[in-house]
Amino acid sequence: MSGPLNDRGAVEAANARFYRAFEALDPEAMDAVWMHDEHVKCVHPGWPLLTGWEAVRESWHAIFANTEEMRFTLSDVRVDARRDLAWVTCTENILSEQGGRVGVTAILATNLFARVDDAWLLVHHHASHVLTRPSDS
């Protein structure tokens, strides 16, 4: 980790809010996590890039509408913070149920947060499946 300790704590809290909103399948909580800007971007696992808040917002609402239950355990959370921009990497260990099928999946995420006044808002989310494990070290 690098950057001032209090910034890193605030960024980690913003990251946790994002995953709580995801887990709650709560569109309003998810709306509150993101910067509502035409420059924000989002890559769901395997999806092409979504650009702009409207497209990103729509994707979350669609995912929430099609998911019955979502449970996360985060691991390997690493935070780096600069003055007005911070990034987090973490592994999303997801237990989900869709159409009666329960699955556990490891997803690697890069989350970028920008500071706006005293808040850290999500501006970029890139999530992808871990397909191979050449090293578990």
Add this chain to the structure above:
Amino acid sequence: MSGPLNDRGAVEAANARFYRAFEALDPEAMDAVWMHDEHVKCVHPGWPLLTGWEAVRESWHAIFANTEEMRFTLSDVRVDARRDLAWVTCTENILSEQGGRVGVTAILATNLFARVDDAWLLVHHHASHVLTRPSDS
């Protein structure tokens, strides 16, 4: 795009240098693109997270040693620059030959650059396969 025009141009040039080093399979050129720091991170498509310059450097050298030819066309290059940190998203359209087999693959990449004096150095690369295309818009 957002951020000062000259910063965006410098970041886009740094991003292009990264892909030229990749295409040239040139370890020294790749070394020159990255910040040599324990905090840098890299996610190759489907791989788990690599942390620290030594692990990242080793992965590129291994990839180069096992790749006969690599040709890129970049599309959808988008640059956002803040004061000392910038991020680029782009699609890597890759024509590669490994073990006599030629393939074309679309990879989505998030590249984070940090400004050090007048240089923009790569501190994070997250690349993942585009598996589905729910929308081509």
